[in-house]
Amino acid sequence: MTSPDPRHLAQRMHEAFNTRDIAAADEIFAPxxxxxxxxxxxxxxxxxxxxxxxxxxxxxxxxxxxxxTRPWSPGRDAA
Incomplete structure (x- = not known):
C-alpha cells in the first residue's frame, strides 16, 4: 500500500474547509x-x-x- 500524496491531502483539506464540508474530515484523516x-x-x-x-x-x-513565502529556520517561531 502506498502513502497518499501529502500535497493532495493538503489540497483536499483546504477544499473541505473552504466548502464547509466538515464531514470530509472522516475521509481525509486516518482513523x-x-x-x-x-x-x-x-x-x-x-x-x-x-x-x-x-x-x-x-x-x-x-x-x-x-x-x-519565507524560508524555514529552526526556532523561527519559538516564543
Whole structure:
C-alpha cells in the first residue's frame, strides 16, 4: 500500500474547509490520526473547523500555494 500524496491531502483539506464540508474530515484523516495541538483526533479537527467557521462565518477561502513565502529556520517561531 502506498502513502497518499501529502500535497493532495493538503489540497483536499483546504477544499473541505473552504466548502464547509466538515464531514470530509472522516475521509481525509486516518482513523488513528492525533493532533497534538488540538489534543484529539478527527473529532477534534471537526470541532475546531466548526468553531472557526462559526466564529467567522464570512471568512474567505484558505488558499494553499504549496510553497512557503519565507524560508524555514529552526526556532523561527519559538516564543
Amino acid at each position: 488513528d490520526f492525533y493532533s497534538h495541538p488540538l489534543q484529539g483526533g478527527v473529532e477534534a479537527v471537526k470541532a475546531a473547523w466548526t468553531a472557526m467557521l462559526t466564529a467567522c462565518p464570512t471568512a474567505g477561502p484558505v488558499r494553499g500555494t504549496g510553497r512557503s
